[in-house]
Amino acid sequence: MKIFWKRFKRNKLAVAGGVIVVVLFVIAVLAPFISPFNPNDIDRKHILEPPGARHPLGTDDLGRDVLSRMLYGSRISLAVGFIAAGIATITGMLLGAVSGYYGGWTDRAMMRFIDIMLSIPTFFLVLAVIAFVGPSIWNIMIVIGFTSWMGVARLVRAEFLSLKEREFVLAAKALGASDMRIILRHIMVNSMAPVFVSAILGVASAILVESALSFLGIGVQPPTPSWGNMLTSGKDNIEIAWWLSLFPGIAILITVLSYNLFGEGLRDALDPRLWRD
């Protein structure tokens, strides 16, 4: 743990990413207290106002404050990112563990299933399912989660394949431990590190997918502010209001970038193969 912390600290970008991840959390929690305006207050007198003293990031086509909407939007992005990545990680862990531990036809069937899932243009499927079941924030989380577990499953399976023949597992087996106990208490804990990293990276990609869906109009529905649907109004007013297209995009960029830097930094710090120096 000590070596890990020392190695992680040396990677300045990863630390910066981690700090921003924390800051974003704080912003999401404090959104009602730090927003200068109510995000849904329509002000017909100040429509499409460029950034200025009153509205630091301008107003949208209904006169709503862009900064306040962005602050509230961070709640949506983080909630979707975390819950979708959580669903994907748990699903992937379960399927990967069963596949790697039991092997045989279970494993073969599971690998086939993963191949199939990877060959479907998943964004198409996500789009279709969400459009059918109705674009609520819960549906988005669930659908993104259940279409992005394949990477974790492969990862966990590989860990299980290499760990299940190790002495400590064989010893546990010889002592009569149940399959369930061996899977959870002996192997899973030893493969948690890479899973955690991929979950962090999964948050970033779920945020990207949510913003794309909301941008297309089948994600988070207005008036609930999300960075993706704010960009839709940016597109509608592209010839007159540059700030509507610029700022929400920067928010997505910074968020996704921080999670990626943080995740990759963790991975490098946790990977013993890179511990040479």
Next chain:
Amino acid sequence: MVCAGKTPEIQNRALKMLTYLIKRLLEMIPTLFGITLLSFFIIHLAPGKPTDILTELNPKITPEARLKLEKYYGLDKPIIVQYGMWLKRIVKLDFGESFSGDRRPVMERIWDTKKPLLERRLFITFLINVLSMLIIFIIAVPVGIFSATHQYSLYDKITTTSVFIGFAIPSFWLALLLMMLFGVHLGWLPISGLKSMNYDSLTLMEKIWDRTLHLLLPVFVSSFGGLAGLSRYMRGSMLEVLRQDYVTTARAKGLSEKRVIYGHALRNALLPIITLLGLSVPGLIGGSVIFENIFGIPGMGQLFFMGVMTRDYPLIMGILTIGAILTLIGNLLADIGYMLADPRIRVK
């Protein structure tokens, strides 16, 4: 493929490659079957029926008329029977009739033989994706190699940073920014559609130029994400290969650094990249919904979006199936490329 006069060993290798390819082709059939089965069930079991839209549009529609319509579409039968019926038609490449609009056959909407090639939806999407993949490959490979051979140099740091940013930029936002810059402010590039209003009055050269200008932004946007990813992997793969013993051996033999990198390391470093390029096909196809929507391109992605909005089952299934077939072909081509690049199974 197998020529007389070659040593039996090489003949053997060629034969092995051929059997492998045939095996891969046969393996594609159950995978495709699985994909269509899975998609069909997900699409059909999701709440809401295509007839709901009609009811929403016309509240006066009677329950009897609705049932009649469901019967007409075959929606009243058990789902497994519906899938069987769909499958029976699909072997003849008949995706059925579209539920919405003018009820044309799905195949005609995707691949309209009455229109010139450049105006057919599948071709448009295919063209943009192929161009994107070419650009990704042509740019990402040299960028990655140079980053790896100049590890920790200023150049490497700049590309690594740009790659991270490239990963995090939502492609639709990039599209918006570029539209704003080149279309609205500078007025250099068209921001919508595939050709200008006055296209028919242009000369041949002007027509080609017009099409190129229209394709510039969409192709750039659709290749951007892949560009970042692939150059990162190329760098990693090259670094990995440069650490191998045979590279040290090659250097110890006194070969020039150029020979070491391009003669010995490159082929091996390319192997995982080729596989990745194949795996990126579904992502590219999925992304086409987004950029075709933004740039108003009449391709398959736009059609899919329209199909989703009207719950047009046959159209959705048709496009999902075509997307899956393209993906499998992409994977197969990647496998072939892998074999051609792999020095261990090179046929001289």
